[in-house]
Amino acid sequence: MKKQLLILPSVFFLLILSIFFYLLTIDRNPSELPSTLLNKNVPKFETESLLKNEKFISSQEFGNETTLVNFFATWCKPCRDEHAYIQRFSNEKGIKVIGINYKDNPKKTIQWLKKLGNPYSNVAVDKNGRIAIDWGVYGIPETFIVNSKGVIKYRHVGPVTKKIYRKINLIIGENK
Amino acid sequence: MVPFLGNFFLWLSLFFVIFQFFISRKNNKLKFITIAVNGLLISSFVSFFLLMYVHIVSDFSVLNVFQNSHTTKPLLYKISGVWGNHEGSMLLWILVLTIFNYFIFKLYNKKNSTFVSKALETQAFVTTGFILFTILTSNPFERIIPTPENGLGFNPILQDPALVIHPPLLYIGYVGFSAAFSISIATLSLENGEKIPWHIYMKPFVLVAWTFLSIGIALGAVWAYYELGWGGWWFWDPVENASFMPWLLGTALLHSLIIVEKRKSLQAWVLLLSILAFLLSVVGTFLVRSGILTSVHTFALDPSRGIYILAFTALLGGYSLILFGTKSKKYFDNNYFTFFSKEGSILINNILMVVVCSTVFLGTIYPLLVEAFTNNKISVGEPYYNSTVIPIIIPAILVMGIGPILSWGKEDKSKTFKKIFPSILLTSIMTLFIFLIYQSYSAVGIAGVILSFWIISNNLVILFKKNTNLSSGMIVAHLGIGLLILGITGSSIWQEEKIIRMKIDSEIKIKKNNIIFKKIDEIVGPNYVALQGNFWVYDKKKNIITKLKPENRFYPITNNFTTEASIHTNLFRDLYIVLGEGNLNDGWVVRIYYNPLVIWIWIGALVIFLGGIISITSNLKKLKSLA
Numbered sequence: 001m002k003k004q005l006l007i008l009p010s011v012f013f014l015l016i017l018s019i020f021f022y023l024l025t026i027d028r029n030p031s032e033l034p035s036t037l038l039n040k041n042v043p044k045f046e047t048e049s050l051l052k053n054e055k056f057i058s059s060q061e062f063g064n065e066t067t068l069v070n071f072f073a074t075w076c077k078p079c080r081d082e083h084a085y086i087q088r089f090s091n092e093k094g095i096k097v098i099g100i101n102y103k104d105n106p107k108k109t110i111q112w113l114k115k116l117g118n119p120y121s122n123v124a125v126d127k128n129g130r131i132a133i134d135w136g137v138y139g140i141p142e143t144f145i146v147n148s149k150g151v152i153k154y155r156h157v158g159p160v161t162k163k164i165y166r167k168i169n170l171i172i173g174e175n176k
Numbered sequence: 177m178v179p180f181l182g183n184f185f186l187w188l189s190l191f192f193v194i195f196q197f198f199i200s201r202k203n204n205k206l207k208f209i210t211i212a213v214n215g216l217l218i219s220s221f222v223s224f225f226l227l228m229y230v231h232i233v234s235d236f237s238v239l240n241v242f243q244n245s246h247t248t249k250p251l252l253y254k255i256s257g258v259w260g261n262h263e264g265s266m267l268l269w270i271l272v273l274t275i276f277n278y279f280i281f282k283l284y285n286k287k288n289s290t291f292v293s294k295a296l297e298t299q300a301f302v303t304t305g306f307i308l309f310t311i312l313t314s315n316p317f318e319r320i321i322p323t324p325e326n327g328l329g330f331n332p333i334l335q336d337p338a339l340v341i342h343p344p345l346l347y348i349g350y351v352g353f354s355a356a357f358s359i360s361i362a363t364l365s366l367e368n369g370e371k372i373p374w375h376i377y378m379k380p381f382v383l384v385a386w387t388f389l390s391i392g393i394a395l396g397a398v399w400a401y402y403e404l405g406w407g408g409w410w411f412w413d414p415v416e417n418a419s420f421m422p423w424l425l426g427t428a429l430l431h432s433l434i435i436v437e438k439r440k441s442l443q444a445w446v447l448l449l450s451i452l453a454f455l456l457s458v459v460g461t462f463l464v465r466s467g468i469l470t471s472v473h474t475f476a477l478d479p480s481r482g483i484y485i486l487a488f489t490a491l492l493g494g495y496s497l498i499l500f501g502t503k504s505k506k507y508f509d510n511n512y513f514t515f516f517s518k519e520g521s522i523l524i525n526n527i528l529m530v531v532v533c534s535t536v537f538l539g540t541i542y543p544l545l546v547e548a549f550t551n552n553k554i555s556v557g558e559p560y561y562n563s564t565v566i567p568i569i570i571p572a573i574l575v576m577g578i579g580p581i582l583s584w585g586k587e588d589k590s591k592t593f594k595k596i597f598p599s600i601l602l603t604s605i606m607t608l609f610i611f612l613i614y615q616s617y618s619a620v621g622i623a624g625v626i627l628s629f630w631i632i633s634n635n636l637v638i639l640f641k642k643n644t645n646l647s648s649g650m651i652v653a654h655l656g657i658g659l660l661i662l663g664i665t666g667s668s669i670w671q672e673e674k675i676i677r678m679k680i681d682s683e684i685k686i687k688k689n690n691i692i693f694k695k696i697d698e699i700v701g702p703n704y705v706a707l708q709g710n711f712w713v714y715d716k717k718k719n720i721i722t723k724l725k726p727e728n729r730f731y732p733i734t735n736n737f738t739t740e741a742s743i744h745t746n747l748f749r750d751l752y753i754v755l756g757e758g759n760l761n762d763g764w765v766v767r768i769y770y771n772p773l774v775i776w777i778w779i780g781a782l783v784i785f786l787g788g789i790i791s792i793t794s795n796l797k798k799l800k801s802l803a
Contacts, residue, residue: 006504009448010497013455016541017490019548023468024482075730075737103757128757128765 037152042069043134050101050109050123061098061122063150066172068097070120071132071142073104074112079141082159083116086143089165090119095172099123102132102140143168147175179238182226183317185219189270190307192216196277197300200293206284209296213281216303220274224267227316228258237323240264240316246329246733248703256340257330262465263316265343269461270310272344272351273303276381280355283377283799291372294362295355302354305488313481329733332704338399346392346419350457352385353422356429357454360447361496364503375436375443376802378450380795382433385453386426387788393419394781405739405754407673407769409777412561414469417540418460424533425453428526435519438584442523443507444500451496456537458489468544514586521579528572535564570623573661576654577630580638580646602633613748614670614772624665631658649794653787660780666773667750673770679763687770689721689751690714696764704729706740709755709764713744726755750774 037043042062049056061067070086072079089095099120101109106125113120126132135144145154145168154171156164196212199205227240231254236242244261245254259265277299284292310316356378363374396416401409410416429449435442463469466482513520539556546554581595606629611617635655638646674686678693685691694710706729713721726742744751750771758764 007498007501009452010494010501013493013497014490017486017493019541019545020462020466020468020486021483022548023544024466024486077734077736 037136038155039151039153041150042146042152043131045124045131045134047127047131048125050099050106050125051118051120052122056122056124058124062146063148065096065148066175067146068095068168068172069100069135069144069146070097071100071102071126071135071137071140073102073140074108075104076102076140078159080116082141082161083119085160085162085165087117087119089168090121093169093172096121100126100131100135102126102137103129145171145175178226178230179235179317179319182223182230183315185223185226186267186307186311186315186317189216189219189223189274190304190311192219193274193300193303193307197297197304200296200300206289209281209284209293212300213278213296217274217278220267220271224258224271227264227267228255231255231258231264234327236325236327237319237321238316239318239320242320242324242327244330245327246703247326248733249330250335250702252337252340253330253335256334259343260330260334260339263310263314263318265347266306266310266314267316268344269347269351270303270306272347273299273306273354276351276355277303279381280358288372291362291366291370291374294365295358298358298361299354302358302492305492309481309484309488313484329703329731332729332731332734332736332738333403336399336403338395338402342392342395342399345388345395349385349387349389349392349419349426350422350460352381352388353426353450353454353457355381356385356450357496360450361499363447363507364499368506373802375433375446376799378446379430379433379437380792380799382426382429382450383788383792383795386423386430387785387792389419389423389426390788391781391785393423394778394785397781398778401774402741402743403738405741405767407671407741407752407754407767407771409667409774412539412558414540415460415464417536418456418463421533421536421540422453422456422460424529424536425449425456428529428533429453431522432526435522439511439519441509441511441513441519443509444504445526447504447507448500451500455489455493455496456533458485458492462486462489463540469540516582516589516592517586518579518582518584521575521582524575525572525579528568528575532565532568532572535568536561539564566620570627573627573631573657576657577627577634580650580654581634596634598637599630599633602636603629606633614666618669621665621669624661624669628658628661628665631655631661647791647794649787649789649791651787652790653784656780656783656785656787658780659776659783663773663776663778663780667771667777670772671769674768676766676768677758677763678766680760682763684766684768686751686768687749688716689770690718691724691751691753691768693764693766694723696760699727701729703733704731706730707755709742709753709766711742711753711766713751722751724751724753726753728755728757745775747775748772 042058045058047056068089086097090097097119099122101123103126109123124131132140139157141159143156143160144152147153153175154168156168160168192212192215196209196216199208199212230238231241231245232251234241234245234247234254240261240263244257249257257264259268277296280292280295280299359374359378359381363372366372396419397409400406400411429446432442432446432449436446462482462485466485468482513523539560542556543554546552577599578596582592603626607622607625610625631654635651635658638651672686674684676684678684680693680695683690683692690713692712692714694712697708697710699706699708706727708725708727711724711726713724715721722744724742724744727740729738729740731738739754741752741754750769752769752771754767756765756767
């Protein structure tokens with residue numbers, strides 16, 4: 001065997017590690033999953049509205065202005081953590097935020113929103129998780145940006161943090 | 177006071193390990209080495225048990241306890257909470273490293289002092305890296321002021337008996353390869369012409385690592401099966417892969433060591449494998465702890481930790497592989513094997529194991545590669561692994577059945593047929609029998625059943641033959657693999673799943689069982705409240721078989737829900753019920769699985785473990801006779 005060949009394992013190994021290194025240092029987020037719905041229209045659905053005494057009809061909610069869609073539940077702790085940011089979107093930035101209440105108890109949710117503040121202009125009730133399946137939700141919380149034509153432009157899995165908050169604002173700015 | 181002491185002993189172990197590193201460089205100082213090795217062992221032991229103590233007494237002035245514990249947590253999970261989090265598990269990792277360090281030291285005698293010193297130096301270097309990592313980025317004894325009144329609680333999904341011992345067993349596996357790594361480095365550093373029976377030193381460590389890794393992986397699967405409530409036990413998650421890859425290389429390493437022992441061949445290959453097996457264990461740790469991948473196991477997303485482990489891995493890997501590149505020449509030989517012989521079959525299996533390992537490795541890091549080069553995100557899932565791993569494993573298992581009965585050197589082909597004839601007969605009968613019971617036909621199913629009985633009957637035939645000089649540990653472990661394959665085939669090919677909404681007193685049929693939803697109760701556990709469904713299972717003749725009680729638990733402290741599957745097991749099948757959400761009016765969503773032969777996976781894993789233990793004992797005897 002050629003002696004030079006013996007050095008191959010180390011070269012190969014260090015090459016892979018340098019790729020890991022590159023991925024660690026760049027600004028990336030492993031929980032930012034690609035959505036198959038990216039650049040597609042929002043899935044159509046009809047369900048009850050949590051806050052209003054009428055049906056929640058998706059075609060009436062989306063397609064007029066840039067909208068944030070936030071899947072949440074009162075039993076999910078990260079949802080509570082990100083709630084302050086979701087509120088900042090609607091209060092400070094004046095962005096329309098739609099909540100989708102995933103597998104939750106409506107009474108509890110109304111109380112929860114009273115206590116913590118309600119950033120949502122309307123909340124769809126996803127009692128058995130059917131809507132979440134259509135949106136390809138991986139685990140809540142998840143947040144989507146839908147542009148004024150009703151097309152999904154961005155998806156974030158997991159709670160909105162300071163970094164993600166800034167990022168979402170940037171993307172919304174681009175899509176206005 | 178106690179947390180301060182714990183921290184002190186952690187620093188003390190850092191002191192001892194650095195001392196060991198420098199003292200073993202100038203060997204022949206047995207007295208000092210003894211002090212260093214024992215000091216390191218004792219201080220890491222004390223440090224670990226002090227952390228356990230603060231967890232047991234719920235000392236919330238320690239950040240680690242505050243974040244992961246709560247006064248209402250059952251004692252067993254207070255203890256397992258020590259390694260159920262990143263910082264504490266690093267302390268366990270260090271403890272296991274120092275235990276193996278101690279056993280390397282036990283090999284020390286006058287004839288091999290230089291060699292063992294070199295291995296101790298390497299082991300000290302590895303241990304230093306991990307202790308520094310723990311102290312600098314993840315110290316479990318960090319305090320918080322003011323002391324909170326109670327803790328944040330422990331992830332309820334981790335409160336499971338299988339998960340209490342899963343990490344320690346797995347770590348014995350991963351870290352066991354560190355000893356093989358150190359011995360490999362010492363071997364490569366030997367002067368020309370120095371004769372040291374290094375493979376005899378290495379083998380017990382590899383056996384221990386492999387045996388415990390096997391049972392550790394199996395317990396992880398048990399946990400996934402009983403706790404996650406998805407009806408399956410293996411999901412090709414990156415972290416599962418991270419434990420499976422060192423296992424595959426460990427399997428190849430274990431078998432190659434036999435060839436080194438009997439034929440003095442493949443020495444360079446063994447040295448490389450033992451380096452790679454440990455490096456893969458460390459890379460696995462990196463993947464889990466750096467947050468570079470998303471997985472159910474991911475601990476904490478802290479890039480600074482990631483950079484540290486990565487730099488350390490680069491150092492270890494760079495040094496060891498370059499050493500291999502420059503020094504391994506003297507371990508090459510030009511022995512050629514005949515294809516149809518015992519060593520030929522081991523060699524084929526070796527290659528197949530390494531190919532499977534590379535395939536899994538590629539699948540695990542492929543999303544990362546794609547992201548690094550194209551900025552696109554993809555995920556690699558089950559279909560990839562099923563369509564690549566299974567076809568490579570099948571020939572490996574075929575060879576595995578026949579390998580042990582072939583002779584060393586050259587084998588007479590006509591004799592071979594006589595040897596395997598009983599197993600072929602037995603295999604055919606058992607395969608027919610299985611299909612009469614399950615009456616389900618699929619190509620993969622047939623292949624799986626034939627292969628498992630091929631392994632089982634071959635090993636049974638060997639077992640009942642007298643005067644074999646084959647190792648009994650090997651036969652038992654191989655038998656375990658056969659049972660394992662049977663379980664895997666049954667549960668993945670013939671699984672039946674029903675997801676329906678059921679009201680009280682409604683009935684459903686799965687296979688030959690009728691299941692009636694009797695009632696739903698509210699119950700209170702030690703740190704949770706739960707809804708408990710009550711399902712009565714009847715057989716064809718309307719006899720009651722069992723009452724299944726799946727639960728939907730709510731843990732108020734951590735504010736999360738878990739589902740507890742309820743399972744009825746017998747030798748032929750599992751009935752697995754999970755209670756979903758619902759209410760009295762609309763009924764509850766219920767998932768029911770009929771999982772054939774699952775128990776054979778666990779029995780198989782236990783038998784493999786038993787085989788490993790038998791082999792360890794016999795190899796230790798061999799080692800003693802050497803000294």
